Amino acid sequence: MKNSTQAKATKLSLLDFKNVSTRTFWITSISFFMCFFAWFGIVPFMPDVVKDLGLTPDQKWNSIILAVSGTVFARLLIGKLCDKYGPRLCYTWLLMLGAIPVILCGLVQTPLQFLVCRLFIGFIGASFVITQVHTSLMFAPNIVGTANATSAGWGNLGGGANRLGMPIIAAAVIAFGVADAEAWRYSMVVAGIICFLMGIVYFFFTQDTPKGNLKDLKASGEIIEGNKDQIGFLTVIKDYRIWILFLVYAASFGIELTVYGTMDDYLQNTFQLERVTAGNIVLSFALMNIFARTLGGFFGDKFGKLKGLRGRVLFLSFILTVQGIMLVTFSLMTSIIVGFIFLILFSLSVQMAEGATFSVVPFINKKAIGAVSGIVGAGGNVGAFIAAILLKSKSAVAEKSAIVASEGLGEEVIKNAQAVASSAAVSQGYLLIGCVVLLTGVIALAIKFSSEDEKIADIELKKSLEDLIPVPVKS
Template sequence: MKTTQSLKATKLSLFNFKSIPTRTFWITSISFFMCFFAWFGIVPFMPDVVKDLGLTPTQKWNSIILAVSGTVFARLLIGKLCDKYGPRLCYTWLLTLGAIPVIACGLVQTPLQFLVCRLFIGFIGASFVITQVHTSLMFAPNVVGTANATSAGWGNLGGGANRLGMPLIAAAVVSFGVADAEAWRYSMVIAGIVCFLMGIVYYFFTQDTPEGNFKDLRAAGEEVTTKKDKVGFSTVIKDYRTWILFVVYAACFGIELTVYGTMDDYLQNTFQLSRLTAGNIVLSFALMNIFARTLGGFFGDKFGKLKGLRGRVLFLAAILSLEGIMLVTFSTTTSIVLGIMFLIMFSLTVQMAEGATFSVVPFINKKAIGSVSGIVGAGGNVGAFLAAMLLKSKSAVAEKAALVSNQGLGEEVMKSAQSAAASSAVSSGYFIIGFVVVLTGVLALAIRFSTEDEVVLEPNLNEVSPELITVKADYKS
């Protein structure tokens, strides 16, 4: 059996571009950013889309649900594919094929075509899983939490940056003589083309591991794990810890998506803010991904050094519970000053919880990181779907009752009553969700690691354990 010292990075040196892990970190982060940018790229243009295609309120809401639903299945699949073919090829195909529905979205002519495109655009949300797998393969255990959290956080910025970026692209298109009503179409086409080009960049400028691509390693008779060490997907889904983290990620990333998508209207209805002011506040919430998620991974690594793998779990449980408390408190606040204060604390803790989650994921099963990441990542979208359905159902019932009870009192009175009812319904929904998040924080404490896991997977101080710097050979296909 041949052994080769691993080239995994033990530090996140952002400007060491000669380093393969660093170069991969930047390319995967930018690719993730572009996928999220394109995934939510249509959001700033929804009023134009509704007018252009004649979407009903139900069709508009269904387009949001379809985009989230498509991502669930894609994330479950892509993790297994990463374990088999490597993140490089998976990202290349996801970016190039995912560009097709993004471009097609700018060419649709009917509501049905739009809904179909939204479903398939959601598949590029699986980019998160590939990003986490690739950084997990590139960075050593002492810094993998920080690397995972930072790449994910910076990638998530794409979901907020499109609020500024897509209108700017539209404005640039209009300056070339395109009609305002058609600008959203050209903007989606451009976003799709950029995704396609990033797929080409990913193929030529990254590799699966610091030692080389999966295909080349196998051809040379080398492999990260021997054939007997390989584990099946069934082994991963039978591990209860995988499903606890599935629920945990639903309670952090899933809730962030839902709150991000409903907060504009809530701030307007509750605190009588203008749409512009509310939008800027929500944008600021999204921009906290620049540092907040990184903090979660950083402290996950720090607690790992102090208390081993159990320390990572303890921090995750604590920050998740704090996230729930912040959301519960925010939901009961009637002061705009206190509301913004607790919203900031919620956005900080929810993003830190996301980073802390993926400081634990690489240690659940080091031989099937992709499969575990895929299942956990899918949990985020399931959480978003369930939370959105809760808020939608509560809001619909409350608004309908308000309109019925104030019928005949004038349009202004009915509009005000509807706004107040929506605010109250969403507020109670946030309260329920926050309480569930706190319970999920308690559930996270059930994640356990064996003594062997602690010795093999958690390095002392800044050292990388011998078990993790060995590339085992004698692979037989």
């Protein structure tokens, strides 16, 4: 029997499309991008949706919560399915079935129908887990952190690119004679169709491992890393390291989602920026995923070469601590220029922390890479949910108090009082969240690897580095 790790790619050659690892990297990154594009595709059109369907404020916020909640359960489930059936089939079905609620979202006629679609659209957020599983199976230990971080970062761009992409699609359909009020519906249908087509591409142009598809390898008696059935899910969840990484990803990706989701209003209320300016600033931070996540995975791999598996953990702890410091400092800023600098540093460090997290994940349990990735990935959405509830509750209480205190003083005075109260409440929330991130950075140090794990990782690393050395050609 041969182990499939022998054929893993030892470098990320982005233009070598004949290489199955490179081809899979591109297809899984594009699929992830499209899933996030469709998942958040309705966001630019929410004012139109509210008007068209008559959504109440509660229904509007419930639609956001439902989309995040659906993703949590889907991520927990999809990881285990990847271990059993392989990432190729899981991604194919996720893309094709996930396209259905995206398309139906453009056809809804009532608030209830819209809420149901938002719940099921959230399931395509599980695409992140499959992407990380597939790149983990395709790339060797010396480069796996970089590959994971890059595919995740480029896929995450879909969540920001929709702010530009969906209005462009809407403008295109309007040019074909569609009424402005109906453009959001056609845009969602188009996004869903693209996801469905990506499912077909995934099925025909990728494979589970460099050696072949899981089903064929099992039939031939091949040992397939990450897909052994000898270990049960209950055994996996008993590993404390998984739950620390769950917390770490909640403190990184979860906090990034929440901070960016509340930053538009915070910048307007605190620094008196125009809505368009604030929106463009937030969009620019989302676009940092092009390189920031990759840096986290890259340095995770570098520290892994220098200090073994412990080195990956040390870097993860360090960058999480930096992230916490940046957020705490930003929360105290009253100058837009200084605040902007620390916001950039926060954005850089939080995305690096996300990349560093998945430079550690592939080494936790190689018999259950999918299950581990699913649990850790779900942590991000849980963190986003808890942080969002914290910020919204603090802001709501402060705004209500400001309205009561300003009652009878005029609409403009009440509006300004609300803005000041919201700014102060969210600032306190950012400070508290930053302190939690700092604590998480310390907790991350508790992740330990046995001497046997370190030895195996060292052997695999040396093997992958040897594969990078060109073999001399005999004359």
